[in-house]
Amino acid sequence: MKQVLENLFPFLRWFPMSQQSLRSDLIAGITVALVIVPQSMAYAQLAGLPVVYGLYASLVPVIIASLWGSCSQLHTGPVAMLSLMSAAALIPFASPGSDRFIELSIMLALMVGVLRLLLGLFRLGVIVNFLSSPVIVGFTNAAALIIGLSQFSKVLGVPFPRTDFYLGDLWNVVTQVSEAHWPTVLIALGAWAVMHFGRKLAPSFPSILAAVVLATGVSAAIGFERNTTVSLDQVADPAFTGMARDYASASDSVERLTERLSELNEAIRAAEEEAEGQPSSEGAAAKAEREELDARLARAKAQRNELTIDLHAHTLTREEGRFVAAEEGDWRFNRMAGEGRVQLAAGGAVVGSIPEGLPSFNVPVIDQTLMWELLPAALVMALIGFMEATSISKAIAAQTGERIDTSKELVGQGLGNIVGSFFGSYTVSGSFSRSAVAARTGAKTGLFAIISAVGVMVVLLYLTPYLYHLPQAVLAVIVMTAVFGLIRVQPLVQAWKVERPAAVIGIITFLATLYLAPDLANGILLGVILTILAYLIQTMRPRAEIVARRPDGGLGGIEAHGLEPMSEDYVPVRFDGSLSFINVAYFEDIILEARSRFPKARTILVIGSGINSMDSSGEEKVRELVDRLQKQGVTLAFSSLKSQVRRVFENGDLVERIGVDNIYADKETALRALQEEERQLGDASPA
Template identity: 30%
Template structure:
């Protein structure tokens, strides 16, 4: 057996020797820009996941370094994301109290299991499996996740405490019962932060609107009299430092409970990451090895939890910034992670001055950025069935747990796909005594009944199937053709396949051999 070479085990050796002082300086500046964007996002995503704020910083360090060095994309930057964070929260919150040690341990175990699933897919070269999660499912899930996240931040906006609920719909009903208890200073501070962030984004699109909003909102809370801000909750304090080592607990009951969510999270992370990586590769004209990227994602999420990092995936905002800022190598992402680590060590005290309503307003800004209205409108114009899949996935995110909503969307996509392929396009015409059917599609178990009904309605002396567009036929299709050929023989008629491709002919002859095969062939 051939052993893998050094560049297969350490893929960064393919590009690292080509770096220079110039490219290193350029990537360092790009990494600084990326770190400035990552800081407020990481803190917000940790709160979405129900984790202490510092865990957002941890997730933006070790997993990012591993994914950059072992991945295939030059510009993909990973880390905590809004959609992944809300799936983590909804998966684990029914099992443990939020912010408890048990809750954090389950999040990290779920991350490891999802990473193991991703890594196995990459090692088995099954990266193409992520294609079963269609773009319509991703759009519907993202739209639903944005609404779920916004609902989840309502208690922080209103300054009230609400018990966690398994679905967005029940959470909304629970929040409605607490509206009379709303803390108006908290709501006013959140509204100021949100309006300021939106104004900055409109007037200066390239400015870090989220960071400016967080800083200005926190300054306003600090400047206001104490009688207005005394009851406004702040980010919980933590000791600054590098990500602490964590020993994972592989309790069998916990593993079995988390396994379905781990598969859903793993697939969602891969779909997000590969979609972003492909889009960037087209713009940068780079070759992308999907299976290597899948392995890198898995490796980052397998090793990350041992350094207190929750599940990471590709970030479109940070990755697009990486490309636009002119990153030369994946070291830009590595530098970004190292600068975040420096902040975790020396800037932790600043986080304790951020009010939770201010952070919630920043998260609402992130939620609005998740909504891709042009893509939704385009989907509605192009495909009604795919638009229905998007709507079904969106509805499922509101009434089901998010990982279940992903499965529901995938099943809906497969249903509509099978419905289309079960009725391949067929053209029918008369050619003398021959009745000709041109079948444009595969003859497989799902399409057999439809095609058999067409064959049984034919009236020509010879029934000719124009087979030039048939690429695949399975056992059910072969058996159906043999059955129909023998039925026609009994009526003194014949079934002929014209211009069939060699693989199709080979499959048909396997059933009874060339001498006994009732189906005739002609060029």
């Protein structure tokens, strides 16, 4: 009964709690809370959301995942990789930060949660085995670079207009280095120095929190943020006002076209359902219009992005209540602020106002059309998040000795995302950094995660006004320091030494993920496809060779080791693969090649120790070869067959066809018998 209850409510295993356990969880929870507050705000911006949604994602999902998870030290919440993947998946359908974008982010969290829950309930976590180690490393390295470098614009204080080609966007940032806001750069460098040297001098010191507090204090003291909203009539620069109006027009076009595309997708889906999958004139017309709108939307986005960079480079100065063009002007374009109005900035970007209070309960908005379009990205995010959470859990369990149930972890992560989506949370997963902090500070049960969520709750209720002046560059540095630590080259170097094709696939995954960014899902899907193809090719053409004696007495391939054949009278062939429909043709080729190379041979011996299984196609092919070779006076013999393969031989008529005397228990017995037979034939032949 106790076991049944613990399966339904895993948190029951926390009890009874000792005073020492409570104290350890309290210290770990407070420490993790000091990390997650600034980290979650940084990751929310990475996801294209207002920073408060990072705090929302650090509240309810943390509690639910800790209650129903398997690892006591795993901390769930916003993570860098899924934050970027969430933004990349949704940018084609809405503008980052908009109400529509927020709705879709929450819907995507619900989808990821449902997928993870189903994977856990049906114990399908084995799907992650399709992600080989080199593919994971290649993808993680590329994603870390993409995530980290995507924050470079915030460190420079320049715009980073996003398109469907990340490398081009990054180049646009690099070309703006001369336009950098140097106070922003200095604050970013200062925050990095506090975090870097703080960790070096005292690993337990909350260096991230210290950097946030110091940077916020300095920002408030020096008036780091200097914004003003004015009418375009107050800007005495026709070039600037013309570009601003064009920018507003392009932005309106993007919004209208995005909304129309959403309506068209719904219309296409409805037409296909009504026509039951058959072509229809309504569906064809809608698809043609969608194709045209896609092209128009791409042009509108490109125009808006180009204008963003041009406007930011166009500096202004204030003279007698008006703003005029100036080469060394203090004021730059920040954003449009309504009809005929523009916000100018002479300082750096800060977090700004954060809504106070806890998230309210709201049923996520479900867009059925986009749900199907987002499903591939949601599945990849579910698997990547599961892979992260599982690897963290196993690494911690190796130190604590705790037994980890990956299916329960999937259930906990799934429930965390599902319930969290009803309280304004976007997609979450297990965090490397925060789980490591929890383990290092002595967390004993999942109670520590609940205590960290209480810390976030206190911030939302009472402390958000104090975060107004937090520079966004500091949040960017937090993201960059977190993700650049994930980059690992040694595993790919090791894979190159051990299994070069796998290493090549890892490198291709790395390059493809970079090139296809920001659509990270396609990068790892390509890696999975290449891994499966490589496996199929290897399965179709397993190692198979004619063998002979090496100088040390063992057997080796005559070509690989440059050996002389054992005999002209018999040919030993090693086949290291299961005999199934996928490789029987290759098996036939190997046997016929041996027959061709040694035309005088009376016996071809298949050393079957590497044959682990055999299906009906394999059995049929062996039967055909036995009959074919017998007509030519050649015997096909076998040795070292495993019990499951021998059973297939016996259930069919192979034993009778081959002859029980030609099926040997092991290779040495077979070779001795063939040598003796050869000797007897030699003695019997006329001198």
